[in-house]
Amino acid sequence: MTAPLLETRNLTRRFGGLVAVNGVSLSVSAGEIVGLIGPNGAGKTTFFNLLVGLFPPSSGEVLFEGARISGRRPHVIARAGLTKTFQNVALFMESSVLDNVVTGALLHSDLGAARAQARATLERVGLAAVAEVRAGELSFPERARVEVARALCTRPKLLLLDEVMAALTPPEMEEIIALVRSLRDEEGIGFIVVEHHMKAVMKLCERIVVLNFGEMIGDGRPEAIANDDRVIEAYLGGGFRRPDRAGGSDDADGAGGAKGARA
Amino acid sequence: MARRGTLAAYGGLAILFALLPLVLDPRGYEMRVLCLVLLFAALGQAWNLVGGLANQISLGHAAYFGIGAYASTILQQVAGLSPWIGTLAGMALAALLALLLSVPTFRLKGHYFALATLAAGEAMRVIANSWSDLTGGPVGISVPFNPGSSVWMMQFQTVRPNYYIFLVTLILVTALFWRIKTGAMGYRLRAIKENEQAAEVIGVDTYRVKLVASLLSAAITAFLGTLYAQFQFFFDPDTIFGLAAFSVKMALVAILGGVGTVAGPLIGAAFIIPMEELANSYFGNSAAGLSQFAYGIVLVAVILVNPYGIVALFARLRGGRRRDRASRGGEARP
Ligand SMILES: Nc1ncnc2c1ncn2[C@@H]1O[C@H](COP(=O)(O)OP(=O)(O)O)[C@@H](O)[C@H]1O
Ligand SMILES: [Mg+2]
Numbered sequence: 001m002t003a004p005l006l007e008t009r010n011l012t013r014r015f016g017g018l019v020a021v022n023g024v025s026l027s028v029s030a031g032e033i034v035g036l037i038g039p040n041g042a043g044k045t046t047f048f049n050l051l052v053g054l055f056p057p058s059s060g061e062v063l064f065e066g067a068r069i070s071g072r073r074p075h076v077i078a079r080a081g082l083t084k085t086f087q088n089v090a091l092f093m094e095s096s097v098l099d100n101v102v103t104g105a106l107l108h109s110d111l112g113a114a115r116a117q118a119r120a121t122l123e124r125v126g127l128a129a130v131a132e133v134r135a136g137e138l139s140f141p142e143r144a145r146v147e148v149a150r151a152l153c154t155r156p157k158l159l160l161l162d163e164v165m166a167a168l169t170p171p172e173m174e175e176i177i178a179l180v181r182s183l184r185d186e187e188g189i190g191f192i193v194v195e196h197h198m199k200a201v202m203k204l205c206e207r208i209v210v211l212n213f214g215e216m217i218g219d220g221r222p223e224a225i226a227n228d229d230r231v232i233e234a235y236l237g238g239g240f241r242r243p244d245r246a247g248g249s250d251d252a253d254g255a256g257g258a259k260g261a262r263a
Numbered sequence: 264m265a266r267r268g269t270l271a272a273y274g275g276l277a278i279l280f281a282l283l284p285l286v287l288d289p290r291g292y293e294m295r296v297l298c299l300v301l302l303f304a305a306l307g308q309a310w311n312l313v314g315g316l317a318n319q320i321s322l323g324h325a326a327y328f329g330i331g332a333y334a335s336t337i338l339q340q341v342a343g344l345s346p347w348i349g350t351l352a353g354m355a356l357a358a359l360l361a362l363l364l365s366v367p368t369f370r371l372k373g374h375y376f377a378l379a380t381l382a383a384g385e386a387m388r389v390i391a392n393s394w395s396d397l398t399g400g401p402v403g404i405s406v407p408f409n410p411g412s413s414v415w416m417m418q419f420q421t422v423r424p425n426y427y428i429f430l431v432t433l434i435l436v437t438a439l440f441w442r443i444k445t446g447a448m449g450y451r452l453r454a455i456k457e458n459e460q461a462a463e464v465i466g467v468d469t470y471r472v473k474l475v476a477s478l479l480s481a482a483i484t485a486f487l488g489t490l491y492a493q494f495q496f497f498f499d500p501d502t503i504f505g506l507a508a509f510s511v512k513m514a515l516v517a518i519l520g521g522v523g524t525v526a527g528p529l530i531g532a533a534f535i536i537p538m539e540e541l542a543n544s545y546f547g548n549s550a551a552g553l554s555q556f557a558y559g560i561v562l563v564a565v566i567l568v569n570p571y572g573i574v575a576l577f578a579r580l581r582g583g584r585r586r587d588r589a590s591r592g593g594e595a596r597p
Contacts, residue, residue, distance in 0.1 A: 052464050054460060054463075054464065073463065073468075073470075074460075074463035074464045075463050075464075075466045075467055075468045075469070078465055078466035083464055083465055083466070084464060086461060086464075090458045090460060090461035090464075091457075091458070091461070092453060092454055092457035092461070092462075093457060093458075094453075095453055095457060099450065099453070102450060103450045103451065103462070103465065103467070104466070106447050106450055106466075107465065107466035107467075110447065111446060111447045150465055151465060154465050154466050
């Protein structure tokens with residue numbers, strides 16, 4: 001095991017009385033693909049937001065390559081090599097797909113090089129055909145892929161993917177899984193992947209972390225997680241099926257399950 | 264190819280405006296109106312740098328404009344300094360004000376930002392009115408008269424030289440705007456406009472980008488304030504720091520023409536300034552308050568009806584025609 005790329009220590013974030021992320025201590029090595037699961041409202045997105053600096057933590061800290069990054073502005077953290085995609089998709093909707101991705105590439109390149117890098121990345125994620133289309137005109141799955149391309153162009157060492165496979169068809173999911181794998185294998189990029197689709201998570205990730213009510217209740221290999229009593233409890237309590245059997249076309253059910261989990 | 268066509272159109276326009284004074288009375292009313300058109304086109308373009316590209320709608324740019332006008336005029340009065348030099352002080356002061364304003368306003372968006380900048384402009388007006396020792400107070404201030412023509416003192420027998428100074432400035436400011444819009448900074452400003460959080464997360468230093476654009480915009484606006492002072496020879500706090508006279512009008516020029524576009528302020532100024540002159544001559548000066556009211560109405564109407572301005576209107580009409588043609592083509596197919 002190498003020294004951790006990312007380390008959180010007792011990371012906590014409160015919103016008023018609600019503790020959205022509660023004392024999470026986690027470390028991720030370079031080039032790992034980690035799944036982050038948990039019912040809706042468990043704090044997954046908030047956890048990502050703390051990592052990339054969109055919110056300051058209420059307590060605890062985040063270290064990236066051994067340096068403390070919590071409290072820094074997001075663009076500083078992006079430059080260090082940590083960025084994310086947005087669950088609700090936050091593209092520059094009036095701009096073309098290419099311009100969206102170029103903006104990410106400008107972090108490390110001048111405009112000419114950024115354009116070339118953006119085109120190559122669009123090619124890689126299968127969006128070359130829509131490069132000139134306005135981002136706002138794309139379908140949701142396409143937008144999510146633009147998010148991935150834009151984030152990749154910032155040359156991350158660790159990329160946080162927040163439900164980029166939502167609403168994808170199984171073959172589209174396979175494409176994303178293959179893409180993430182190849183990015184890790186060829187470029188050594190590490191990933192933390194939030195996804196409701198259990199089959200996809202199990203297939204893609206070597207390690208799964210489970211959040212419930214903001215607390216980390218599981219961390220281990222997929223098979224171990226799938227059979228962990230607390231994890232099953234958290235899901236079953238919310239009316240979820242066993243996580244290793246969940247999946248198929250039911251990712252939209254996540255929301256309903258989460259409300260159940262809260263009740 | 265489209266780009267070369269556009270460039271040719273701008274070149275043709277510049278040549279037309281360069282030749283226009285040759286056929287006009289150099290002391291005439293038309294020349295004065297054209298000077299104002301060029302001035303407001305340049306003001307709209309400077310405003311567009313932040314208001315247009317980053318959607319930070321400032322309603323306080325008169326603060327920078329007035330600072331430029333006062334700085335060069337006061338330095339001329341007390342030290343006999345050339346306005347070309349005095350304006351540098353004005354530009355620096357305006358940039359300093361922009362820097363100070365950036366601290367409380369950078370987290371503000373939309374209406375809150377607009378209101379905060381509006382307050383800043385009004386504050387400058389109040390200061391200029393009450394700090395009589397420096398500014399001459401509410402009675403206004405005059406540029407010291409120099410007989411004869413002097414490029415160095417920016418004073419001329421007719422407004423023809425002023426016209427050319429305005430024209431060259433407009434061309435330079437437009438070129439700068441185009442350069443920024445199409446360059447890396449333009450990408451970053453648009454990212455801020457369309458989603459500031461996402462821009463930060465992918466590595467855009469949003470505060471710094473906004474600050475650089477604001478400083479440029481403020482300094483250019485101050486320079487234009489000096490040009491205006493040397494053109495008008497007299498001004499008072501209520502005019503130069505005025506909400507309707509400058510702050511809103513320069514925003515309106517850009518917004519009406521097409522916010523964030525190169526052509527927008529040019530079209531907006533060519534439309535608004537002559538309209539205003541017509542209205543004034545029709546209603547007479549007794550209805551001076553009317554123009555303020557009219558601006559409010561026009562601004563609201565534009566934002567409600569067509570927030571993207573005249574440029575977009577033309578683009579849409581053209582696009583509509585193209586679509587018509589395409590659909591007709593479709594029908595023709597078997
Ligand atoms: N900006 C915010 N302000 C207040 N509450 C928030 C905010 N962001 C998230 N929350 C709350 O924090 C909890 C965790 O939300 P989130 O991180 O989005 O969960 P997940 O991504 O796992 O579905 C939820 O109860 C949510 O309502
Ligand atoms: Mg979420």
